[in-house]
Amino acid sequence: MPSTDTTQMSPAQPVPQPPSGGTSGNGAVDYSTNLEWSLRERIVQVLLGACALLTIGTTLGIVGILLYESFSFFLSVGIFDFLLGTEWRFAGVEPSFGVLPLVAGTMLITVIAALVGLPLGLGAAIYISQYASRPARKVLKPALEVLAGVPTVVYGYFALTFVSGVIIQGIDPSLPPLNALSAGLVVGVMIIPMVASVSEDALRAVPSSLSDGAYALGATKIEVVMKVVVPAALSGIIASFILAISRAIGETMIVAIAAGATANLTVNPLESIQTMTGFIVQVAKGDIDQGTLSYQSLFAVGLLLYIITLGMNLLATWLTRRFQEQY
Amino acid sequence: MADAKADPQRKPSSSEASSPQTSSPAASNSTASGTGNAPTRKAVPEAPRTLTPGPRQGPQPKTKIEVKDLQFWYGDTHAIKGVTMNIPAHQVTAFIGPSGCGKSTVLRCLNRMNELIPDTRMEGTIRVDEQDIYADEADPVMVRRRIGMVFQKPNPFPKTIYKNITWGAKINGYQGDYEALVEESLRKAALWEEVKDRLHTSAYNLSGGQQQRLCIARALAVKPDILLMDEPASALDPIATAKLEETIVELKQDYTIVIVTHNMQQATRVSDRTAFFYVGELVEMGDTEMLFTRPSDEKTDAYISGRFG
Numbered sequence: 127m128p129s130t131d132t133t134q135m136s137p138a139q140p141v142p143q144p145p146s147g148g149t150s151g152n153g154a155v156d157y158s159t160n161l162e163w164s165l166r167e168r169i170v171q172v173l174l175g176a177c178a179l180l181t182i183g184t185t186l187g188i189v190g191i192l193l194y195e196s197f198s199f200f201l202s203v204g205i206f207d208f209l210l211g212t213e214w215r216f217a218g219v220e221p222s223f224g225v226l227p228l229v230a231g232t233m234l235i236t237v238i239a240a241l242v243g244l245p246l247g248l249g250a251a252i253y254i255s256q257y258a259s260r261p262a263r264k265v266l267k268p269a270l271e272v273l274a275g276v277p278t279v280v281y282g283y284f285a286l287t288f289v290s291g292v293i294i295q296g297i298d299p300s301l302p303p304l305n306a307l308s309a310g311l312v313v314g315v316m317i318i319p320m321v322a323s324v325s326e327d328a329l330r331a332v333p334s335s336l337s338d339g340a341y342a343l344g345a346t347k348i349e350v351v352m353k354v355v356v357p358a359a360l361s362g363i364i365a366s367f368i369l370a371i372s373r374a375i376g377e378t379m380i381v382a383i384a385a386g387a388t389a390n391l392t393v394n395p396l397e398s399i400q401t402m403t404g405f406i407v408q409v410a411k412g413d414i415d416q417g418t419l420s421y422q423s424l425f426a427v428g429l430l431l432y433i434i435t436l437g438m439n440l441l442a443t444w445l446t447r448r449f450q451e452q453y
Numbered sequence: 454m455a456d457a458k459a460d461p462q463r464k465p466s467s468s469e470a471s472s473p474q475t476s477s478p479a480a481s482n483s484t485a486s487g488t489g490n491a492p493t494r495k496a497v498p499e500a501p502r503t504l505t506p507g508p509r510q511g512p513q514p515k516t517k518i519e520v521k522d523l524q525f526w527y528g529d530t531h532a533i534k535g536v537t538m539n540i541p542a543h544q545v546t547a548f549i550g551p552s553g554c555g556k557s558t559v560l561r562c563l564n565r566m567n568e569l570i571p572d573t574r575m576e577g578t579i580r581v582d583e584q585d586i587y588a589d590e591a592d593p594v595m596v597r598r599r600i601g602m603v604f605q606k607p608n609p610f611p612k613t614i615y616k617n618i619t620w621g622a623k624i625n626g627y628q629g630d631y632e633a634l635v636e637e638s639l640r641k642a643a644l645w646e647e648v649k650d651r652l653h654t655s656a657y658n659l660s661g662g663q664q665q666r667l668c669i670a671r672a673l674a675v676k677p678d679i680l681l682m683d684e685p686a687s688a689l690d691p692i693a694t695a696k697l698e699e700t701i702v703e704l705k706q707d708y709t710i711v712i713v714t715h716n717m718q719q720a721t722r723v724s725d726r727t728a729f730f731y732v733g734e735l736v737e738m739g740d741t742e743m744l745f746t747r748p749s750d751e752k753t754d755a756y757i758s759g760r761f762g
């Protein structure tokens with residue numbers, strides 16, 4: 127770990143440095159230490175080390191608080207009552223902390239988003255990396271970057287006012303304006319750039335010698351793409367899917383705006399639901415007293431969310447590494 | 454298949470080999486182009502060439518591929534400046550010349566692989582069995598099915614040995630017995646004995662030489678009648694190279710083979726005819742023995758005696 131190395135380095139230790147390069151009158155090179163350079167090197171090292179340390183410290187702090195508050199929560203609520211309970215009422219006279227409705231809400235959003243975002247993102251990646259002409263690529267790649275740069279709050283209002291308000295209610299005005307479908311669809315659009323860019327890198331990394339080999343056997347373009355290039359890039363593509371799914375699971379603003387606030391154990395996408403993230407927002411901006419069970423439940427849900435997305439990211443990293451070893 | 458060293462048939466030195474199998478001098482003249490090399494064909498020593506199996510060729514080898522006024526451009530680079538040559542059936546034809554002279558480009562024109570590179574242009578005609586492979590109605594996919602190719606670096610698919618071989622046959626709609634096809638192709642490529650017990654393991658576990666022979670087997674499984682090889686031994690060690698060369702010589706009974714090589718000893722060992730290219734032009738083409746012993750062009754002479762390249 128570079129951060130600890132630099133901070134523990136004693137000042138007496140010599141720092142490697144370029145020769146000062148000065149020459150004296152008779153042409154001999156001056157090899158003595160240039161103090162100004164060596165000081166500058168030390169300062170840069172310490173600053174960079176501090177950056178690394180700050181990142182680690184922040185992460186540890188967040189995890190620590192999550193664990194601490196969750197621990198208090200689980201002293202009152204059994205871990206299995208939490209994980210397997212089907213009723214989520216965090217306030218009121220008879221609270222119930224079964225997290226499944228929130229998990230179901232998150233799953234519903236994630237499934238809808240994945241159904242939209244993964245195929246579209248992969249399709250875009252295949253098109254850009256295999257088919258698009260150079261001018262088409264010049265337009266498409268920045269377009270995807272623009273899509274990636276749209277703030278999620280804008281996506282959220284787009285989901286609420288257009289997808290739900292215009293399209294869904296245009297089809298059937300009796301449907302609830304806050305529903306899982308509109309939020310899920312827009313989360314799906316939001317993850318397209320991520321799927322597309324990571325998958326495109328994976329597809330591009332497939333050596334052209336493989337596709338040449340396939341062409342030389344009399345394969346058509348579509349056969350080369352679908353039966354050689356995509357399979358060869360598969361672990362990278364799967365990694366992009368997992369990253370995108372983990373992004374959808376963690377997405378907050380869109381669902382907070384458009385999915386509703388009803389912890390609802392359902393698979394019907396036209397109902398109002400609540401996700402884990404949506405719940406955390408609701409509690410965090412509400413006026414719940416610190417130290418109450420309701421307040422602590424926020425951290426328990428946060429911890430669960432963190433564990434899920436961390437697991438997904440580790441899986442993606444592992445898959446990506448496997449993919450890199452392949453050729 | 455034994456190692457090259459253990460094979461009593463093999464005599465690696467090029468000097469003792471000579472070439473009686475194009476038995477009629479007219480044969481070589483009719484297929485030669487470039488600067489005239491016809492008059493130099495007189496006293497050919499009659500020692501049999503050791504690597505070539507049996508007296509296969511008829512008196513006059515039939516022309517398999519006919520290249521006429523081939524020109525090729527990569528963008529503005531005029532890479533091939535008018536090449537005309539005839540490649541005989543059931544023989545091994547070697548392309549030699551310094552790197553960058555256009556050997557690979559000509560080779561890749563022969564199975565229409567070059568048109569996969571964007572921003573390129575070709576002129577001239579190429580006929581295979583008297584059919585224009587660049588005719589409007591000719592489909593490059595069909596052309597490539599008939600004309601197999603083996604590349605400089607072994608490029609098996611990241612699949613099992615078995616699937617590497619069946620892949621091409623499958624996309625071509627092969628209806629027969631796949632097991633038999635795999636065995637037949639691997640036998641022809643002299644790889645069967647080494648891999649028959651691990652057909653369903655990854656092709657990436659094979660050595661470089663085995664991978665290259667797998668690529669040959671993969672090409673053969675599509676049942677082409679021409680095999681193009683672009684420096685197929687350049688990534689291999691000497692023993693694997695010797696084995697590959699043996700395989701090539703055996704294959705010419707059933708296939709017409711064109712091989713690009715930067716190794717002149719290799720050309721003399723495997724080929725019946727040799728074409729020498731220099732900066733986008735065919736300088737000289739003729740019987741391999743003739744070309745290496747009595748080249749008619751001084752550039753060829755300079756190249757084969759190692760004065761440039």
Ligand SMILES: Nc1ncnc2c1ncn2[C@@H]1O[C@H](COP(=O)(O)OP(=O)(O)O)[C@@H](O)[C@H]1O
Pocket residue numbers: 527530532550551552553554555556557558559570
């Ligand atoms: N894909 C390509 N794009 C542009 N120029 C190329 C390409 N391939 C080959 N060339 C050029 O065409 C010429 C002939 O190349 P090549 O046929 O590969 O020669 P050789 O195989 O004899 O070494 C060279 O000058 C090379 O730089």
Ligand SMILES: [Mg+2]
Pocket residue numbers: 556557558683713
């Ligand atoms: Mg080449």
